[in-house]
Amino acid sequence: MPELPEVETIRSGLAELLPGQRIAGVEVLLNKSLSAPESHITTHIAGAGVTDVRRRGKIMIVDLSSGYSLLVHLKMTGQLVFEAGGQQPAKPGTGTNEPHSCPNPTSETGDGRRVAGGHPTQSMAGDLPDKTTRVIFTFQDGSKLFFNDQRTFGWMKLVERSKVERDKCFMAMGVEPLGSQFEVCHLKSRLKHRKAAIKTLLLDQSHVAGLGNIYADEALHLAQVHPSREGQSLSDEEIERLHAAIIKVLGDSIQAGGTSFTSYVNANGITGDYLHNARVYRRQGEPCRACGTTIDKIKVGQRGTHICPNCQKLT
DNA sequence: CAATAGCCCTGGTGGC
């Protein structure tokens, strides 16, 4: 599921591709995927240019010249894939190339899909649209942006640019973990007097914005804190470790182009790379990279949770 | 107010 690093990877890709593009048309294949009055779609999306692509927490913000912005939450299986228009060579015989080429800021893949960062030749998405495609944006130069979402939990909505910051989805959102406002004392104050499990608190977007199941598990392992521990039980030293761990796992993942598994792809339909280096996530039964103990999978707050029982002790 | 359970949804998996 896209968390902060995945959304940031997609954002930076789209930020190189979309600004300057003008939207020619919008095709909504599943109504609930895009909430905006029909009249607004024709008047405030169609014909508008894209001016900027931003991010807040796990939500992407696409600013339009019409004075409106599109907010996008990918939830678990959402994807935003850009397909360049113009030339469409369609080479059916082209096989997969080297899976780990060097970072490539902007290049052509030869099939019309443009690549901005990440790993250009790694498992591309198939032909689009497909059965998971919910919304298609067509640009004046023939390029397209596909909003795909297998499980349809994701959403896009159109809001006035001036009201974006006050939108309901941002009102209760906590600090950006990679921003200057995320300080140890902030985390301390949010965990104080809280009896809920530390992992549950990390997943609560009102404390820190952008952490999901993957990076909560990863950060807790790096900080050597058991996810079931009560928030209030963490020592100052543990909170300091956790604070540093959150910043490190998110930063490392962005560096690697986001996590690679199931349905995550970046703006160009390309998978990420972080999971190869995951500490505990989806590694149950395998040895801990730090101490060799077998990674365990438990439940914390209804969520599947991966721990090293040796590195992360309850007491 | 804090904590928790249920719900939305589809595709993959494992048991029979």
Add this chain to the structure above:
DNA sequence: TGCCACCAGGGCTATT
């Protein structure tokens, strides 16, 4: 082979 219960999970809502 088919059928089906079950699981995955972000975040909103209702309940305690």
